[in-house]
Amino acid sequence: MPEAGESKLKKILSIVGASAALLVLAIVVLRATLLAPPDAGDLSRRRTVIDTKTGEIIRDFVIPEDSTMPWTNPKTGEKTLIQGEACYWTKDGKAKLEPTYVLLNEMTGKPGPTICPDCGRTVVAHNPLPPADLLREAKKAAENK
Ligand SMILES: [Zn+2]
Known part of the structure; x- marks a missing residue:
């Protein structure tokens, strides 16, 4: 059943996509908070x-x-x-x-x-x-x- 395989692939891809999005979100949040205290770069x-x-x-x-x-x-x-x-x-x-x-x-x-x-x-x-x-x-x- 080729369709079943395809939908399985789609499912995997959507999971990968979602976790990638989560990862990006996590990085953005980290950058905005922990990794970037106001003047650290400046100092x-x-x-x-x-x-x-x-x-x-x-x-x-x-x-x-x-x-x-x-x-x-x-x-x-x-x-x-x-x-x-x-x-x-x-x-x-x-x-x-x-x-x-x-x-x-x-x-x-x-x-x-x-x-x-x-x-x-x-x-x-x-x-x-x-x-x-x-x-x-x-x-x-x-x-x-
Ligand atoms: Zn000297």
């Missing part, structure tokens, strides 16, 4: 950037979606914004809580290692933090001020 796209021309430091700069460095400075309209590398060292070998933001030479096409203008240490991409005890000390010092 992860915030960086401290430095204008290579003016030296201006912009904190919490929101990286435009699907964009690559250098980013456009909204003030000048020029593509001169590069991510700054944070250096938490002080000149006397202690840690500080407010970092100095440094432009990496490799980002700006300059040769050689990048030296922090504040502490004189070499700054690298994903610049490591000072040891935890130094940071704790800096925090304590700031609290006692």
Whole structure:
């Protein structure tokens, strides 16, 4: 009985279709609720950037979606914004809580290692933090001020 087979197939297809629709619905609901707390996407796209021309430091700069460095400075309209590398060292070998933001030479096409203008240490991409005890000390010092 070919018709019976056909209707069975239709039944299966309608079940598959219904579950696919349910799945899509579930994804839409998830996206709208759990997966998308209001500013999460925004937060992860915030960086401290430095204008290579003016030296201006912009904190919490929101990286435009699907964009690559250098980013456009909204003030000048020029593509001169590069991510700054944070250096938490002080000149006397202690840690500080407010970092100095440094432009990496490799980002700006300059040769050689990048030296922090504040502490004189070499700054690298994903610049490591000072040891935890130094940071704790800096925090304590700031609290006692
Ligand atoms: Zn430094």
